């Protein structure tokens with residue numbers, strides 16, 4: 611009855627591993643470098659690249675549930691071998707699969723739907739954890755500068771995305787569902803900055819960047835133009851649902867979605883100036 615979690619060291623994957631293990635489910639955590647994860651005792655780890663089909667076939671041995679990333683690495687390229695992975699999952703005896711989308715419904719979702727597995731698609735808008743990218747600026751200058759900061763999102767706590775995934779993987783109640791996941795409140799960047807300031811007891815400022823300034827900064831970080839266009843396009847003109855609290859986390863898990871204030875308190879140390 612093992613559940614295989616890909617992206618196990620990631621923002622969502624590490625919560626999913628922890629929550630399933632806490633619920634008494636046998637878990638196998640997969641990443642290229644699983645040593646980067648601090649998993650609870652009893653969690654099996656496997657070092658494998660999702661593009662290596664033989665390694666994935668081996669990792670699927672004895673597995674009945676699978677959480678599958680749809681995109682890989684920092685360039686977020688679509689998983690190239692999803693049909694083969696879905697076929698390997700069926701052959702291994704997997705019954706349920708969750709997918710974690712990458713902003714659009716693509717070949718991975720199509721492959722698991724065609725496979726005959728019980729699938730649930732997790733389709734979150736912004737993750738609360740995206741705010742960690744502000745940590746350096748906050749620690750150094752007490753500032754967050756972003757383009758399109760006044761456009762609101764309802765970001766979701768990665769632990770809540772994981773909790774919905776855990777429910778889908780451990781009960782038969784969510785098969786065939788595509789869940790648009792949002793957090794409990796619509797927040798602008800200045801709202802989030804204020805919550806982080808509250809968590810660390812420091813007054814922080816928001817500075818609006820122009821689109822061009824945002825583009826230049828991402829270029830300086832080495833992001834390819836295509837990725838920059840995607841990020842800026844999403845920030846400037848996000849789908850309307852991403853700013854609307856969907857209530858889905860509470861409906862699926864039976865408890866209220868975690869707030870951004872809670873996320874900020876949990877991560878306060880990352881935003882505090884270091885001596």
Ligand SMILES: NC(=O)c1ccc[n+]([C@@H]2O[C@H](COP(=O)([O-])OP(=O)(O)OC[C@H]3O[C@@H](n4cnc5c(N)ncnc54)[C@H](OP(=O)(O)O)[C@@H]3O)[C@@H](O)[C@H]2O)c1
Pocket residue numbers: 616617618619620621622623640641642643644646658659660661679680681682683686710711712713734735736737740
């Ligand atoms: N951030 C957002 O607002 C947002 C919104 C919607 C959807 N998403 C999508 O959600 C997904 C997960 O996000 P996240 O923040 O949880 O991820 P993350 O923190 O960036 O972690 C990615 C995980 O995937 C693993 N990984 C990457 N390439 C791999 C490969 N070739 N083979 C095996 N494992 C690989 C990484 O471990 P190793 O490096 O050790 O392999 C890591 O465990 C991403 O696809 C992201 O695009 C994000």
